[in-house]
Amino acid sequence: MTEPIIDFRDVTKRFGDHVVYEHMSLQVFPGETITIIGGSGGGKSVCLKMMIGLLLPDAGQVRFHGTSVPDLDERGLSEVRRKVAYVFQGGALFDSMTVLENIGYALREHTTMDDEAIRARALECLEMVGLHTSVAEQLPASLSGGMKKRVALARSIAIQPEVILYDEPTTGLDPKNIKRIGDMILKLQRELGVTSVVVTHDMPMAHKVSDRIAMLYQRAFPFVGTAEAMWNSTAPEIRDFIHGRIRRAGASGAYTGEDDGLRDEEEGSDGIA
Amino acid sequence: MKSFERFGSLVLGGLEWIGGVARLVMRVARVGPRRPWGVDDIFHQVVELGVRSLPIAMLITLFIGMILTWQFGWGVEDFGATMALGRVVSVGLVPELVPTMLAITVGVKMAAGMTAELGSMKVTEQIDAVAALGADPYKKLVWPRICASTIALPLLIALGNLIAMFGGMLIAELKFGVPAGYFYETYIDELEPLNYIASPVKGVTFGALVGIIGCYQGFNTKFGTEAVGASTTDTVAATAIVIIIADFYLNNLFF
Ligand SMILES: Nc1ncnc2c1ncn2[C@@H]1O[C@H](COP(=O)(O)OP(=O)(O)OP(=O)(O)O)[C@@H](O)[C@H]1O
Ligand SMILES: [Mg+2]
Numbered sequence: 001m002t003e004p005i006i007d008f009r010d011v012t013k014r015f016g017d018h019v020v021y022e023h024m025s026l027q028v029f030p031g032e033t034i035t036i037i038g039g040s041g042g043g044k045s046v047c048l049k050m051m052i053g054l055l056l057p058d059a060g061q062v063r064f065h066g067t068s069v070p071d072l073d074e075r076g077l078s079e080v081r082r083k084v085a086y087v088f089q090g091g092a093l094f095d096s097m098t099v100l101e102n103i104g105y106a107l108r109e110h111t112t113m114d115d116e117a118i119r120a121r122a123l124e125c126l127e128m129v130g131l132h133t134s135v136a137e138q139l140p141a142s143l144s145g146g147m148k149k150r151v152a153l154a155r156s157i158a159i160q161p162e163v164i165l166y167d168e169p170t171t172g173l174d175p176k177n178i179k180r181i182g183d184m185i186l187k188l189q190r191e192l193g194v195t196s197v198v199v200t201h202d203m204p205m206a207h208k209v210s211d212r213i214a215m216l217y218q219r220a221f222p223f224v225g226t227a228e229a230m231w232n233s234t235a236p237e238i239r240d241f242i243h244g245r246i247r248r249a250g251a252s253g254a255y256t257g258e259d260d261g262l263r264d265e266e267e268g269s270d271g272i273a
Numbered sequence: 274m275k276s277f278e279r280f281g282s283l284v285l286g287g288l289e290w291i292g293g294v295a296r297l298v299m300r301v302a303r304v305g306p307r308r309p310w311g312v313d314d315i316f317h318q319v320v321e322l323g324v325r326s327l328p329i330a331m332l333i334t335l336f337i338g339m340i341l342t343w344q345f346g347w348g349v350e351d352f353g354a355t356m357a358l359g360r361v362v363s364v365g366l367v368p369e370l371v372p373t374m375l376a377i378t379v380g381v382k383m384a385a386g387m388t389a390e391l392g393s394m395k396v397t398e399q400i401d402a403v404a405a406l407g408a409d410p411y412k413k414l415v416w417p418r419i420c421a422s423t424i425a426l427p428l429l430i431a432l433g434n435l436i437a438m439f440g441g442m443l444i445a446e447l448k449f450g451v452p453a454g455y456f457y458e459t460y461i462d463e464l465e466p467l468n469y470i471a472s473p474v475k476g477v478t479f480g481a482l483v484g485i486i487g488c489y490q491g492f493n494t495k496f497g498t499e500a501v502g503a504s505t506t507d508t509v510a511a512t513a514i515v516i517i518i519a520d521f522y523l524n525n526l527f528f
Contacts, residue, residue, distance in 0.1 A: 054401050074304075074409065081407040092402035095394070106406040155406070 003066065005030045005163060005195055006051055011060035013046060020046050024060070024220040028163075033189050033196040034224075035206040037241070038216025044199040045089055047216070048165045051197070052084050053077050082110050085156035089167040089199075091148040093140035099126070099151050100136045106159040125154035130180050146173045153181065157188070163195040164188065170202055178205060185209045203242070215241060290511075297415065297489045304409050305416035314413070318421030322386070326379045326429060333378055334433035337370055338362075338440025346449045355449045359459030362441050367464060368471035368527070369520075371433045376479035376516045379429060381509055383422050384487035388508040391418075391491025392501035400492065415492070419484030426483060427476030434472060471527045478523065479516050486512045 004027035013021040020043040028034050036044050049055040050062050053069045062069045064080050072080065085106075093102050103122035107113050113121070123133055129150040140148055149172065156164060166185070170178040182205055188194040189209075200206055206213055207227045215223040215230070217237050223230060230238060305311075345361045391414060394400050403410045438460060445451040490508040494500050 049401070052405060054404060078407045078409075081405055086402075086405040088398050088402055088405070090398060092398040094399055094402070095397075105408075109407045 002029055004028055004063075005065060006197070007061070007063040007066075008047075008050070009061040009063070011050070011057045011062060013043070013050065013055065013057050019219060021057075022219040026214055026221050026224065028195060028197055030195055031189065031193050032211040033185060033198060033209050035198045035200060035210035035213045036216060036221075037200065037203075037206060037213060040201075042216045043219070044216060045167055048086060048167055048197065048199065051165060052081050052086055054086075078110075082106075082159065083162040085159065085161035085164045087153050087156045087164065087166045087169055089171075091140070091152040093148055093151055093155070095140055098137050098139060099131075099143070102140065102151060103155045103158050105155060110159060121158055122154070125158045126151075128157065128184060129154045130177060146177060149173060150177070150181075153184075160192070161194070163197070166196065166198045166200075168199055168201065170200060170205055178202070182208050217241075293493065294485060294489050297411075297492070298485060300411050301415050301419060304412045305420075311412065311417050311420075314417035315420045315424075318417045319425050322383050322418075322421050323425030323428060326382065326425070327432075329382070330375055330379050330429045330433055331436055333374060334371055334437040335440040337374055338366060338437030338442075339444045341365055341370060341437075342441035342444040343448065346444065350449065355445075355451055356455070357459070358445050358449060358451050359441075359456040360463040362445075363438070363460040363463045364468065366437045366441070367434055368468045368475070369524070371437050372430050372472050372475040372479065373516065373520050375430050375433050376426065376475070376483070376520075377513055380422070380426055380479050380483040380516065381512045383426070384483045384490075384508050384512040385505050387418050387422075387484065387487030388490040388494070388505045389501060391488060392494035392504050393498070395492060395494045396497060396501060410492075415484075415488040418488050419481060422484035422487070423477055423480040426480030427473045430472060430476040467527055471523070474527075475520065475523055478519055482515055482519060483512060486515060 006026075006028040008024060008026040011021050011024045012019070013024075024047075026047070036047065038044055046055055050057055051064070051069070053062075053072060056070045064084070067076070069077075069080060093099075094105070097105070100119065100122045103125050104118040107118045107121060111118075123136060126133060126136060131147060131150055131154070135143065135147065135151075140151065143151065149169065153166075153169060164185075169181050169185075173181065185196055185198065186209055189196060196209070198206070198209060210227060212224060213227055213230050214221045215238060217223070223233065223235065223238055231242065233239070342358060342362050345365070346355060346358055349355055349357060349361065391400070394414070400410050400414065403413055438457070441460070442453045442456050445456040446453045487508055490504045490511070494504045
């Protein structure tokens with residue numbers, strides 16, 4: 001078997017008393033697209049952040065190409081982050097910079113490209129995510145939520161990373177753009193061999209883009225496998241998930257939400273229940 | 274017992290805060306002074322912090338000069354010593370009132386602005402994004418701000434000293450009949466080299482403290498927009514307290 005590009009082994013992560021991961025293991029292999037699904041507040045974003053050392057595990061190992069991410073010095077980390085792009089859940093665009101400056105940020109940090117080349121590359125990325133070049137000089141504050149999301153996507157792919165971590169890339173987008181993002185993930189994988197980790201609540205999207213699906217459930221990934229294997233699984237927690245009755249992470253088997261999908265579950269974990 | 278525990282946790286909290294601030298300073302001292310220096314970012318921040326604060330700094334120092342002169346004038350009038358006004362006022366203004374008042378007003382405003390800006394960057398994950406895109410947030414965000422406030426505040430204080438003297442001159446002449454020229458002569462005459470040193474040294478110290486506290490508070494903002502408000506409020510109080518204590522300490526050192 002090939003070496004995993006990202007390798008979690010027996011990872012524990014907690015914030016104070018709140019344990020997010022316990023004995024969690026997950027491997028991501030070169031060239032594959034793996035989707036992480038799971039309830040809101042379960043720790044999907046935390047998992048992505050540990051991959052590039054934005055958060056450190058309390059125990060266990062996180063490796064990128066075999067080197068331990070938490071042990072890297074600044075230069076090593078910067079090198080990993082050059083290769084692994086992160087599309088933030090909320091976009092995290094820099095308010096004080098124009099769309100084009102946002103997209104060119106990593107190029108300015110990591111390459112010796114001149115301003116003209118950076119501009120050209122940024123415009124190219126803007127088009128890849130389906131945005132008109134007229135937004136190029138605007139500030140992020142004047143964009144809609146869906147547009148911000150796509151600018152964030154463009155910013156992450158600008159430097160041509162080896163791995164892209166997408167944190168809910170399609171939440172809040174219209175069907176046309178969901179399809180576009182899905183197609184883009186597939187295209188990057190097929191043409192450039194990009195490895196992708198996609199966090200999503202969108203099951204059709206997961207089905208479309210992923211080679212494997214990892215289900216986050218009770219602080220670990222008890223199921224990692226193909227969409228078919230997941231669909232055909234008889235394990236109760238997986239059946240529950242597929243049918244939209246998700247057990248809340250950490251709650252003692254309490255069900256939230258009805259059969260109308262994942263929306264309810266998101267609200268449930270915000271403490272309304 | 275309860276209040277004793279509360280006092281204990283207050284002290285522990287304070288120590289933790291000082292520890293956190295010290296860690297930030299060490300981190301910036303390590304990554305800041307290396308190539309590229311970030312001159313553009315620093316310059317941008319100096320303009321942002323300094324130029325924006327010019328009008329308020331001028332207004333405040335003008336009034337401080339006028340108020341102190343008025344107050345002292347009223348005091349020394351009874352002894353018929355109004356001609357000594359320049360001498361009394363200058364040692365109050367130059368090494369003490371102008372630097373400290375400007376630090377407490379304009380400096381605190383700078384710190385609060387930094388906390389608000391960096392705090393909202395924190396809660397919207399923009400600081401994480403800087404790191405994720407391969408840059409060092411301490412180098413990119415903290416270093417230019419600390420440098421800028423350390424440069425801008427002493428410059429504002431230098432200008433403020435001139436304006437405060439002008440304010441004093443105005444009141445001395447118009448209210449107490451001390452000729453402006455004479456006021457100026459005695460004002461300058463009374464200043465020793467130590468006074469000339471104290472003012473900028475205080476400016477640099479307060480400026481650095483302003484940047485350090487403003488940035489630390491911003492980076493340590495918790496979650497949500499409310500947290501930005503809370504940490505900004507804390508910055509105002511913390512900066513003012515630290516400046517006053519530093520002022521006392523520096524006075525001990527100088528005089
Ligand atoms: N920096 C942090 N400090 C403290 N707690 C945190 C931090 N980051 C995340 N958490 C906590 O960890 C848990 C998992 O958070 P995470 O953001 O990973 O959830 P998620 O699965 O991405 O949820 P969502 O689908 O809503 O984005 C949450 O309870 C959150 O409060
Ligand atoms: Mg998340």
